[in-house]
Amino acid sequence: xxxxxxxxxxxxxxxxxxxxxxxxxxxxxxxxxxxxxxxxxxxxxxxxxxxxxxxxxxxxxxxxxxxxxxxxxxxxxxxxxxxxxxxxxxxxxxxxxxxxxxxxxxxxxxxxxxxxxxxxxxxxxxxxxxxxxxxxxxxxxxxxxxxxxxxxxxxxx
Numbered sequence: 001x002x003x004x005x006x007x008x009x010x011x012x013x014x015x016x017x018x019x020x021x022x023x024x025x026x027x028x029x030x031x032x033x034x035x036x037x038x039x040x041x042x043x044x045x046x047x048x049x050x051x052x053x054x055x056x057x058x059x060x061x062x063x064x065x066x067x068x069x070x071x072x073x074x075x076x077x078x079x080x081x082x083x084x085x086x087x088x089x090x091x092x093x094x095x096x097x098x099x100x101x102x103x104x105x106x107x108x109x110x111x112x113x114x115x116x117x118x119x120x121x122x123x124x125x126x127x128x129x130x131x132x133x134x135x136x137x138x139x140x141x142x143x144x145x146x147x148x149x150x151x152x153x154x155x156x157x
Contacts, residue, residue, distance in 0.1 A: 006088055006122075007073045011112040015073075019066045022059060030056045069111070083155050086130040088122050093154040094130070097138070102153065107131070126150075 007015075030052060037049035076089055086092050086107065093104045105120045107130065113121035120127050126148075129139040133152055141148045 005069070005073055005109050005111070006076050007109045007111060008078070008089065009075050011109060012070070012073055012075055015066060015070055015111065019063065019070065022063050022066070026059055027063070030059055078157060081157055083157060085132055085134050086152065086155055087132070089157065091154075091156045092130055092152060093156075094150040095153055097149040097151060 033052040034049065034056060037046055037052050040046060040048065078089060081087065081089055083090065088107050088109065091104060091106045093102060095102050105118050105126070107122050107127045108119045110121045110123055113119050113124075122128075122131070125141050125143055129141040129150075130152065133139055135152050135155055137152050139150050139152070141150065
């Protein structure tokens, strides 16, 4: 049984673009490197050939992983997201009860997480604690440095 992950249309397009780059630019480039190394003679003592073959193996592995990931993705229809509770793609404004710091995160799929952009993976402890909660709810999150308590101030898209 396949383990499905959810992603935005934008996130899916990024993965497809990366796959296209690997297949149509990097794969031919490595094939050319292998051909050039092969033309240099004895393959048993050709470090350039061995390195190119290893790079080809790594590239093919990456392509296979991307193809598998894309085949198990489901695109989320943002128009059908309920903002009454936290779920994937929700933009959540939370307040740390200990220091009153207010933070805002968007809960996204693992492949789209980017803390600099305020996007946290649905698999993080904070996102896991927030999922299914409503505005006004208080959540306790166990993090490596201890436990944090947050109040949900706002849920939007």
